[in-house]
Amino acid sequence: MAKLKDLAAMEDRLVAGHGMCLGCGIPLIFRIVLRATEDPLIIANATGCLEVCTTIFPRTSWNVSWIHSAFENAAATIAGVESMYKALKNKGRIPKDKKIKFLGVGGDGGTYDIGLQALSGAMERGHDIVYVCYDNNAYANTGGQRSSATPLGASATTSPEGIKSPGKLQRKKDLTKILVAHNIPYVAQASPNRWQDLYKKAQKAFETEGPAFLNILCLCPTEWKCDESQGIRLAQTAVDTCVWPLYEVENGKYKINYLPKEKKPVLEWIKPQGRFRHLFKEENAWVLEKYQKQVDEDWEELNKLAKL
Amino acid sequence: MRKKKRAQKIVFKSEKDVPLMAMSTGTMLHNKTGAWRNIKPVIDLDNCIQCGICWKFCPDVCIFVEDELPVIDYDYCKGCGICAEECPTKCIAMVEEEK
Numbered sequence: 001m002a003k004l005k006d007l008a009a010m011e012d013r014l015v016a017g018h019g020m021c022l023g024c025g026i027p028l029i030f031r032i033v034l035r036a037t038e039d040p041l042i043i044a045n046a047t048g049c050l051e052v053c054t055t056i057f058p059r060t061s062w063n064v065s066w067i068h069s070a071f072e073n074a075a076a077t078i079a080g081v082e083s084m085y086k087a088l089k090n091k092g093r094i095p096k097d098k099k100i101k102f103l104g105v106g107g108d109g110g111t112y113d114i115g116l117q118a119l120s121g122a123m124e125r126g127h128d129i130v131y132v133c134y135d136n137n138a139y140a141n142t143g144g145q146r147s148s149a150t151p152l153g154a155s156a157t158t159s160p161e162g163i164k165s166p167g168k169l170q171r172k173k174d175l176t177k178i179l180v181a182h183n184i185p186y187v188a189q190a191s192p193n194r195w196q197d198l199y200k201k202a203q204k205a206f207e208t209e210g211p212a213f214l215n216i217l218c219l220c221p222t223e224w225k226c227d228e229s230q231g232i233r234l235a236q237t238a239v240d241t242c243v244w245p246l247y248e249v250e251n252g253k254y255k256i257n258y259l260p261k262e263k264k265p266v267l268e269w270i271k272p273q274g275r276f277r278h279l280f281k282e283e284n285a286w287v288l289e290k291y292q293k294q295v296d297e298d299w300e301e302l303n304k305l306a307k308l
Numbered sequence: 309m310r311k312k313k314r315a316q317k318i319v320f321k322s323e324k325d326v327p328l329m330a331m332s333t334g335t336m337l338h339n340k341t342g343a344w345r346n347i348k349p350v351i352d353l354d355n356c357i358q359c360g361i362c363w364k365f366c367p368d369v370c371i372f373v374e375d376e377l378p379v380i381d382y383d384y385c386k387g388c389g390i391c392a393e394e395c396p397t398k399c400i401a402m403v404e405e406e407k
Contacts, residue, residue, distance in 0.1 A: 004360045004363075004364065005360065005373070005376070008360060008363055008372075008373040009373075012369055014369065015335060015336065015337055015369060016336075016337060016341070016368055016369040016370050016381065016383075016384035017335070017336035017337045017338065017339040017340070017341060017384060018336055018339075018341075018368075018369075019336075019339065019341070020367065020368075022344070022386045022387065022388040023367060023388035023389070023390055024367050025367065026367075027367045027368065027369060028365060028366070028367045031364075031369065032364075054336065055332060055336075056336065056339070057330055057332075058318050058327070058331075058332060058333045058334060059318070059332055059333070059334045059335060059336045059338060059339070060332030060334075060335065060336060061335070061336040062332075066332075192365075195364055221388075228388045228389065228390070229388060229389030229390050229392065229393040230393065231388075231390060232365055232390060232393070232394055233393065
């Protein structure tokens with residue numbers, strides 16, 4: 001495990017000057033993930049906040065090779081790049097023992113919804129890639145439309161709260177479990193407030209031979225409608241309330257990485273966020289109950305899986 | 309001391325200078341995001357315990373560790389206040405920006 005001081009001395013692969021909002025969680029996540037490997041790195045980036053804010057023509061924030069093709073095919077692009085390098089190695093154009101890492105990056109829109117089939121294909125074919133999804137619970141780049149990662153009861157521009165509606169009516173899709181069902185060597189769920197944990201998981205993912213997937217909760221003060229300095233605190237409550245449990249699945253074996261000392265009620269996660277404000281009206285009390293029940297059930301199921 | 313990288317101004321004099329596909333020709337360091345700021349963090353180094361928490365949670369990549377002490381690059385700090393919130397000794401204060 002590298003020390004914080006050594007990591008601080010490393011050169012940043014994502015430099016300052018990007019146009020992300022105040023208190024955005026995305027650069028915070030990628031500073032950690034990109035430090036987890038010292039090998040040359042190639043990144044394919046799906047359309048989203050990260051792509052739009054870091055590469056405003058004709059400039060870039062990245063110190064590594066970086067490709068953007070389209071919204072839906074970040075995973076397909078990086079799989080193609082990986083195959084190309086494999087072919088070059090076979091032909092002897094580059095030395096066989098040269099280590100190059102391949103990283104696909106997408107937001108929750110580009111991974112949960114639009115890019116799911118490309119991701120599924122790349123994972124099934126077994127390319128030696130890492131895919132990182134930063135999940136900020138909405139299409140934040142285009143103004144906060146609902147995605148399948150938006151939690152139950154959250155108000156988004158295409159699932160607004162009002163007299164007839166308590167926000168989004170459906171529950172959040174569990175993408176991590178979908179990826180586990182692909183039977184790939186490494187799948188993990190992480191959060192930026194548990195820094196060491198995220199760093200270790202990124203390191204493991206890069207070291208894994210074959211496909212690896214990381215799902216990371218990403219704070220978004222703009223769409224969650226909370227104070228920008230509270231982001232890390234909110235990520236901590238998400239972990240403590242088990243809304244976003246931290247676990248990893250290595251070759252089918254579940255392991256919970258963080259057990260909260262006492263499981264807090266979901267209310268603590270909901271209270272500071274403006275997008276859940278309407279849930280405190282009397283007629284919407286059933287949504288809160290349903291949310292709590294759903295989180296409890298998921299946590300129980302996860303505990304059962306970890307004990308197997 | 310950390311070397312400050314300078315970003316060149318990019319000028320396309322004619323159509324031929326413009327790249328044929330969307331590619332990057334310079335670094336975003338040119339974009340001084342410090343101008344967005346209303347409040348700015350000030351570190352009281354006497355109380356600093358050199359834990360590095362402000363460095364690891366800075367989203368704008370503008371806190372650096374020099375000689376084990378944190379230094380803020382005000383050219384890029386957007387003033388989100390995460391460092392002041394997370395500092396365990398509360399030695400970072402957010403003060404009003406003077407213009």
